[in-house]
Amino acid sequence: MEQLRNEYEEKLDxxxxxxxxxxxxxxxxxxxLRNTMERLQNDYEEKLDNERASxxxxxxxxxxxxxxLRDTMERMRNSYEEKLDNERAxxxxxxxxxxxxxxxLRNTMDNMRNDYEEKFDLERAEHDSNxxxxxxxxxxLRDTMERMRNDYEEKLDxxRAAYETSKRxxxxxxxxxxxxxxxxxxxxxxNFNKK
Numbered sequence: 001m002e003q004l005r006n007e008y009e010e011k012l013d014x015x016x017x018x019x020x021x022x023x024x025x026x027x028x029x030x031x032x033l034r035n036t037m038e039r040l041q042n043d044y045e046e047k048l049d050n051e052r053a054s055x056x057x058x059x060x061x062x063x064x065x066x067x068x069l070r071d072t073m074e075r076m077r078n079s080y081e082e083k084l085d086n087e088r089a090x091x092x093x094x095x096x097x098x099x100x101x102x103x104x105l106r107n108t109m110d111n112m113r114n115d116y117e118e119k120f121d122l123e124r125a126e127h128d129s130n131x132x133x134x135x136x137x138x139x140x141l142r143d144t145m146e147r148m149r150n151d152y153e154e155k156l157d158x159x160r161a162a163y164e165t166s167k168r169x170x171x172x173x174x175x176x177x178x179x180x181x182x183x184x185x186x187x188x189x190x191n192f193n194k195k
Contacts, residue, residue: 080102
């Protein structure tokens with residue numbers, strides 16, 4: 001019995017020693033994990049601060065680009081309206097030049113839109129957090145450009161209709177003048193033959 005008790009106590013001491021060693025190792029692992037987590041947290045917060053600063057800068061630059069593009073388009077629209085008023089005054093043969101100017105303006109606007117969309121695609125890749133806001137602005141700009149294009153198309157259609165009406169009136173006047181000249185010529189011929 002004494003021998004069993006000694007063996008049991010010996011095993012118990014061995015277990016306690018193993019448990020104590022395991023506990024120290026576990027505490028050491030926990031401390032190492034805490035240290036690692038602390039470093040990761042610090043690194044993450046630093047990266048997050050840098051990312052926020054970068055995104056704010058990109059946001060300001062994006063807003064500046066949008067405003068600059070709007071200002072440019074406003075100036076172009078005002079210039080176009082002024083040119084269109086001058087074109088109406090000239091009318092006639094100037095219509096072809098006006099259509100050429102309109103087409104050039106459309107091409108310029110398409111190129112600007114393509115450049116703008118390309119820039120925004122690059123910004124989306126670099127700043128994913130601003131993606132939704134950029135897409136909303138792009139959509140608003142597309143809608144504005146579509147409305148402007150529709151307005152220009154409508155004005156051009158009115159100009160064409162006015163031109164066609166003017167052309168028909170001119171042809172009718174020419175026909176009436178020819179008929180009047182033919183009548184005068186015939187009357188003159190009759191009077192001359194009587195003499």
